Amino acid sequence: MTKTPHLLKNSLKFPQPELEPVDTTVAVATAATPTPSGTRSDLEPGPRGRKPARRFSRRNLFIYGTLTLVALYYLLPLYVMVVTSLKGMPEIRLGNIFAPPLEITFEPWVKAWSEACTGLNCDGLSRGFWNSVRILVPSVILSIAIASVNGYALANWRFKGAELFFTILIVGAFIPYQVMIYPIVIMLREVGLYGSLTGLVLVHSVFGMPILTLLFRNYFASVPEELFKAARVDGAGFWAIYFKIMLPMSLPIFVVAIILQVTGIWNDFLFGVIYTKPDLYPMTVQLNNIVNSTQGVKEYNVNMAATILTGLVPLSIYFLSGKLFVRGIAAGAVKG
Amino acid sequence: MEPSISIRNLSLDFGSLRVLKDLDLNVGQGEFLVLLGSSGCGKSTLLNCIAGLLEISEGQIFIGGRNVTWEEPSQRGIGMVFQSYALYPQMTVAGNLSFGLKNAGLPKAEIAARVDRAAKILQIEPLLDRKPAALSGGQRQRAAIGRALVRDADVFLFDEPLSNLDAKLRADLRVEIKQLHSKLKNTMIYVTHDQIEAMTLADRIAIMRGGSILQLDTPEEIYLRPNCRYVANFIGSPSMNFFDGRIEGGDHLRFVSGSLNLPLAGYAFADPQGARPGPATLGIRPEHIVSGAEAEAAAISLTAEVDLIEPLGSDTFARVTLDGSNLWIRLDGQARTRPGDRLVIGFAPERAHLFDLDTELRL
Incomplete structure (x- = not known):
């Protein structure tokens, strides 16, 4: 509720009707008139036509480098979560949170959905x-x-x-x-x-x-x-x-x-x-109760x-x- | 004959601002009336009041002899065309045309017949299944006119319908609207700021300024006998040239301003009261100023220096300097005049317009 996602920016206003559509007959007429082609031999030597763009310019490297770094920074927690949720408890106790699971198990998911206890009832999320x-x-x-x-x-x-x-x-x-x-x-x-x-x-x-x-x-x-x-x-x-x-x-x-x-x-x-x-x-409240109120061992994967x-x-x-x-x-x- | 639209003592206030001031207006059956004025003069506001889209503060509005002052827009027997076409974007042209009829609860067969008839008149039959976005500007405005047409209204209101179109299309559609009027013979009120549209379309023109009607007359009268300096200046392109000066003399009145000394024997005073000495403004249209041999024979001839020329092909307009001030004159399109040339110019007093310097009213 507090922030408007940037991707919605353009939809906050009724789209104004676009300008007059170009009359197609005019377009046809211009296409039919002979135009000098771009490969004439009487051009001066040197630059001609579209200016070539460098793919690996310093500017591009900087922009894409920064973007990649920031994206990784935000994606890392999600990765840790997914990986941890697929591990069993013994594997979690090894302490390497970035390691991919050796043995993939969906048990924590099943438990979180239908078995985890919150207060009196134990039917999960x-x-x-x-x-x-x-x-x-x-x-x-x-x-x-x-x-x-x-x-x-x-x-x-x-x-x-x-x-x-x-x-x-x-x-x-x-x-x-x-x-x-x-x-x-x-x-x-x-x-x-x-x-x-x-x-x-x-x-x-x-x-x-x-x-x-x-x-x-x-x-x-x-x-x-x-x-x-x-x-x-x-x-x-x-x-x-x-x-x-x-x-x-x-x-x-x-x-x-x-x-x-x-x-x-x-x-x-x-x-x-x-x-x-x-x-x-x-x-959300139940999630909090599952995460915070378990007795004994913290079941990180669940x-x-x-x-x-x-x-x-x-x-x-x-x-x-x-x-x-x-x-x-x-x-x-x-x-x- | 009963007027088609009658407006009596109409006033409109926006808060403390009086936008329309005690207007009286009668529009005859089948008349084409153009409301003309620069932006902010109240012409569109007046049209919206007639349509019922704005609630008026005082006065009455009659349409077809019926007091519609408190009626809803849809109950007034009007069709309206807007500047931005205002077609419903999600509906096809046929949907746009039939929307009002469906709201009125007309039977399906009747709606289809009316839409067909309107589409035939406006030649938009092939476009009926298209959405407005797939139409060109001219086609959109034609569809918008169709939406007014299907209502079978006695009165059509146009709110600057051609202002969004390019010049060529505007001229074409102007002719079409004129033909439509002569075919349908409905009463039409047409708001525009374009004097060419006003002059070509109107039976009568109402020139508005500051919420009042300055002059209501046929296009010819407004051009030949503007009743005040504002109207004189507004109509005509390029606009009229003005000289501030004095009327002097006893039995033989003359207008004197700088080197200009014009006998007024041929001038038809609107008001006998004006035919006496006093400060006045003289106006003369560029197209009524003659040059060369014609000028030497005119009642008044002066020599002026050409300062700037604007060749249009058919005519050439030249700006000349006289007594340190500029005035525009019309020359023949083939004239070989260049800036810096000296030119003899002159005009006939009966072509001139005299206005009171203070009240700006015609003398």
């Missing part, structure tokens, strides 16, 4: 996974549905008090979570939702509201105003314009919102531990496997909605 899914799906849908309508109303229907409403919402984004934790506990208790998944879904939806509304408002504000006017002349009302005009061309911003919300809510720990009870804990399992959802979201994916639909919004 699977319980937390399903809890997280049950929190994630409704929260993402609810928060994005509300925020997109909010943003649309704020950007296109400038109702009385819209500016004030928006300001309050944005100020809300800057209030530290800690300030609001206890009041929310009381509010949820009063309506009888404290300790339930519904309560947590509501909390996630509310906390996603400022940033998501801002995101959608800015996107809808960058949609040409005349499009909105044309739809009004065509007799479309508030919801018809939202569903038939705005929604079909805002896929990029919805993808951005989904990425933000999925990673944000999946990675949440604080709200999960406060607003739910042990058998409803999300995966911990590593559990951590990777927990991180798989945000990881796969990034892979699925990478640059190409976002670009693809961003282009689709104009090109159809």
